[in-house]
Amino acid sequence: xxxxxxxxxxxxxxxxxSFWVAELxxxxxxxxxxxxxxxxxxxxxxDLDLLGGHGLVDEEEELVIQVFDWxxxxxxxxxxxQRISIGSLLHGEGKSLSLEHSE
Numbered sequence: 350x351x352x353x354x355x356x357x358x359x360x361x362x363x364x365x366x367s368f369w370v371a372e373l374x375x376x377x378x379x380x381x382x383x384x385x386x387x388x389x390x391x392x393x394x395x396d397l398d399l400l401g402g403h404g405l406v407d408e409e410e411e412l413v414i415q416v417f418d419w420x421x422x423x424x425x426x427x428x429x430x431q432r433i434s435i436g437s438l439l440h441g442e443g444k445s446l447s448l449e450h451s452e
Contacts, residue, residue, distance in 0.1 A: 350380065352378045354376060354412065355376055407435060408439060414446065415427065431448055432449075
């Protein structure tokens with residue numbers, strides 16, 4: 350599954366994006382694609398209010414995309430992460446990203 354998180358909202362956030370984050374920091378999370386080595390997700394629309402609230406969006410703010418291998422019993426394995434600015438998301442610059450910190 351995939352998560353989009355706002356790291357600065359999590360007071361325990363470390364520099365490693367693979368760390369657990371507080372529920373408050375999760376902006377969006379995909380459904381889990383079970384039993385698939387090549388999952389595909391449909392295009393997703395994220396409400397601007399989730400990114401900035403009341404139409405006020407800081408395009409320079411960085412978010413983190415986390416990709417996980419889901420397991421019936423947690424913890425789920427981190428496949429990789431990528432940082433992206435809100436501006437890049439808004440302008441469609443993040444359609445294809447390589448994962449960092451991948452295992």
